[in-house]
Amino acid sequence: MDDQEIFTKVQKCVADALGRDEDEVQPDKALQRDLEAESIDYLDITFQLEKVFGITIEKDELFPQKIFQDEAYVRDGVVTEQGIEFLKEKLPFADLATFREDPKVTRVPDLFTVGLLCNYVKMKLSSA
Amino acid sequence: MRYVLIDRFLELERGERARAVKCVTRGEPFVGDAYPSALVLEALLQTGGVLARSGSGFKTMSVLGKVERAAFPVEAHPGDRIQLDVRAVRTRPEGTVCEGVATVDGKVVGEAEFMIVFLPEELAPPQDPGVTEVRRNLMRALAIPLEES
Numbered sequence: 138m139d140d141q142e143i144f145t146k147v148q149k150c151v152a153d154a155l156g157r158d159e160d161e162v163q164p165d166k167a168l169q170r171d172l173e174a175e176s177i178d179y180l181d182i183t184f185q186l187e188k189v190f191g192i193t194i195e196k197d198e199l200f201p202q203k204i205f206q207d208e209a210y211v212r213d214g215v216v217t218e219q220g221i222e223f224l225k226e227k228l229p230f231a232d233l234a235t236f237r238e239d240p241k242v243t244r245v246p247d248l249f250t251v252g253l254l255c256n257y258v259k260m261k262l263s264s265a
Numbered sequence: 266m267r268y269v270l271i272d273r274f275l276e277l278e279r280g281e282r283a284r285a286v287k288c289v290t291r292g293e294p295f296v297g298d299a300y301p302s303a304l305v306l307e308a309l310l311q312t313g314g315v316l317a318r319s320g321s322g323f324k325t326m327s328v329l330g331k332v333e334r335a336a337f338p339v340e341a342h343p344g345d346r347i348q349l350d351v352r353a354v355r356t357r358p359e360g361t362v363c364e365g366v367a368t369v370d371g372k373v374v375g376e377a378e379f380m381i382v383f384l385p386e387e388l389a390p391p392q393d394p395g396v397t398e399v400r401r402n403l404m405r406a407l408a409i410p411l412e413e414s
Contacts, residue, residue, distance in 0.1 A: 177330045181380065184355050184362055196358045202385075 138262060140255070147254045150185035154178050164252035172251075186254070192261045199257055201227060204245065216240040224248075230256035270308040271315075271349065274408045280320025280361075282352040285312045285407075291343040302337035305347065305375035309365035312349045315409060317361040317381035320353070323404075323411065330360055330382035337375045345369045359383060 144164065152159045155172050168174040174182075179200045187194055204227060205211050210220030221240060225233060231248045276284040287308045289300045310329055318327050341347050351365035360382040367375035404411055 177380070177382065180357070180359050180382065181331060183357065183359075184380070187357075188355060194357075 140259070143258050143262075144251075144255050146189050147186070147251060147258060150189055151182060151251055151254065154181040154185055162251055164250065164255065166251050167247045168249045168251070169246045182254070186258060190258055190262065192258070192265070194261075199254075200249065205242070211242050214242055216242055216245070228253075230260050232256070269311065269403065269407070270304060271311050271407055274312075274315070277316070277319060277410055279322075280316070280353055280356060282350070283312055283316040283319070285315075285349045285351075287347045287349060289341050289343050289345045289347060296343060299340040299342055300345070300347075300374075302340070302375060305337060305341060305367050306332070306335050306377055308347065308349055309351060309367055309375060309377050310379060310381075312351045313361075313363040313365055313379060314381055315404075316351050316353060316363065317356075317383070319409075320356060320361065321383070326384040327360075327381050328384060330380035333362075333378040333380065335375070335377040335379075339369075339372050339374050341367075341369050341374045345374075347374060354378070 148159050148162045151157070151162045151168070151172070155162075155168075155174055155178055157172060161172065166172055168179070168182075183194050183199060186192065186199075204224070205216070205220060207219075207223075210217055210223055216224070216236075221233060221237060224231065224236075224245075228248065231253050232250075233248070236244060236248060270287055271285045272288050274283060274285045276282070285308075289296065295301060295304070310332075314327050314329070318325055346369065348368050349365065350368070351363050353361050354364050355362040360380055362378065362380050364378050365376065366373060401411060
């Protein structure tokens, strides 16, 4: 499956789960900040991706419930270098380049974009 | 006290499918000439909630997450016996997607797709032994098999 096909299917999954027009669902859109996803929507998206792509998404693999459990990862509201390395490990499919420029912990939810979902699906399909 | 809109479970395959019935009576306070569609939906959701929880042996608490779609082509009326058939379409540790159909004498009075979400332990209400016993008695009255046969 090529990148365009993956994106088209992810776009439909997200649009269906969030009740949005497909045009609004673009790779750079953050699920919570731009598309107003709520906690229940993340579960719906997970169900949809599993069904459409025939993949199994382990609990906390795509949308971890609690990311930073260690105090060393966040200091004064900013994710430390150690925390960023941990994020890289936990979310290998996330694009951290922009986050590194301003690593406030409040910006972590913005990592979860439509593009991240596409990267995740591509990773899962290639390891199947 | 929550209102229970199921009269009896006829079949329950844990975590897979359930069949229950709800008899419509004019004696219910909100029933006029027709049974409200919203309550047909509620009956389906309650059936789905039991089905979803049965998958874990009723160890989890659950809440309704989302109703994806619902339709009510025909009304139910006092005297009708509504059959509620719900099956689990997809299940994950966090919840279950269900499809349900409510029929009266084979005619569809309601159908819906919905998501039941399992409460994480830290969010589940404390288990008061008195309330648990009342709940178990209610489940027995509804013929819900509490132990796996």
